[in-house]
Amino acid sequence: MASYIALRLVSAVAMALFASLVIFLISNFVPGDPVLAQLGDILASDPAVVTEWRAKWGLDLPLWERYGLFLQGLMRGDLGQSIATRRPVLEDIIQFAPATVELATISFAMSLALGIPLGIAAAVWRDTWIDAVARALSLIGVSAPTFWLAFIMLAIFYGWLGWAPGPGRMDPIAFPPEGPTGFFLIDTALARDWESFRDALAHLMLPSIVLAAATLGLITRTTRAAMLDCLQQDYVRVARAKGLVERVVILRHALRNALVPVVTLGGLAYANLLTGAVMTETIFAWPGLGRYTFRSAAALDFPAIMGITLVVSATYLLVNLLVDLSYALLDPRVRR
């Protein structure tokens, strides 16, 4: 098992490095010019300014030398400097990551807490109104554009009803907690500042519901399909024939097996939340990685884009690894 994990880790690192090379090459062969994107038309028309700027950011070096520099920096934990924010990319990522992780975790927890029971209920009471509701919810969840859902939720619950606070992580006049983690919920709880805690929690609600919608749909669908499949297996018939209570049959026998595909999907879905985060964070003015990604892409800030890609694809690979390992916990046959 240990050697398997080691092998997977090494291959994950290799993949992440290779991914950064691909992004690096793309960034150098596409027509977009970061000089123009950064300096603007007027400054970029002055050749002296442009030359100086290129030299400052190392854009005048040959390609392989620049990638070499990038790799060298990587060894020291240095992802280079963002052209747009003029700060080290790693510092930017560390600053913006907690906001996204907090949002993604809450919304993932929401979609699991709602999606799995809903999927089970839909499978057990198949073709009843519960099933219809579950299917309608998951259909809308996977079909509605995230950015539109965000608008609708803001319009209804903030603009019209006034139940939810507006965009941002906290009230604009409130002081954000100066905690050690950057997760506002944890930081405010540690400081026992319950008013700020409530404020942060309230601000989390709308964006995490929006972000959860697509994941919820996928999880409900998968749970339902897997449960339907499991409920028809022979071992379920045996369990019933033994006279086990239906609750035990469903939750202990069928569910345990049905969870395997749900875990696969859940892992991917968690990593995919970042995709949704780009849209959600842009609308909710959420200072996280999603918004940072969008801004970097719009400004052709390739050091930043490379850093994000590296970090995010590493996360992707790590989550995949964890998913594979968790099979062993759920399915003894894999353990061998």
Add this chain to the structure above:
Amino acid sequence: MSASLTIAPSRFRRRLRRYGLAWAGAAIVLSWLLVALLAPWISPYPPNAVDVTRRLLPPSAEHWIGTDILGRDVFSRLLHGARISLLAGFTVVLLGAAIGTTIGILAAWLRGWGEEGLMRLTDLVLCFPPIILALALAAALGIGTTNTIIAMLVVWWPKYARLARSLALVQRSQEYVEAATVLGLPQKRILFRHVLPNTFGPIAVLGTLDLGIAILTFAGLSFLGLGVVPPTAEWGSMVSEGRELVEQWWVATFPGLAILTVVIGFNFLGDGWRDWLDPKAQR
């Protein structure tokens, strides 16, 4: 939770409902296709006709779903938006499926290093979060429908390559392939005339479900300002134009509803098609 299984309704009813949704999906998709085709003739106004005296009018008999911030008729823009969204969706999925399927079948056939190389390439693209790669590419290539479609294509083909490879591997071991090989048919002919058609069904189902995702993604990139060049009417950018207008909710709400219905239509259609191909699949 004292659950007792309710008696399942008759198979006929279940089947009716299963295919009923597929027919509904087909009807939705077909209607939108017609709208896209006929948009210039059925729109009450030109999509880009600016009239600042008629800004942000609420829905009325004259402007069915109101006007936007430049006084353009939202309904007319909505109809024209169908052209871009559907065109982008179909282009990405058809080309992506063609590229991916070719790579997947080739990989299954080449075996050895060729297969290894092609599949590692596939894995590599799959390990990128698609939106980030597409975002970076779209930003680098510049704003525009064609560039956004190219950016999406780069991240779109791998799922087809994976599926096609696994399907082709199954076909490869079938007796008819062996028979064709024994008969001395050229490899190319076996590959494209025998194996390819047999992998078509599942790939087409994936493609149908994928159309919804492609339309959503394209609209998302447009929403972020990377898809179409203004003033082109496109659903994602229309939502973006209306996102600050909570009072004038109609500007953003209806284009979003349009996306929602198209995607639901493709989902119904794809689900129904899958059930039809594989009646054992209980959904």
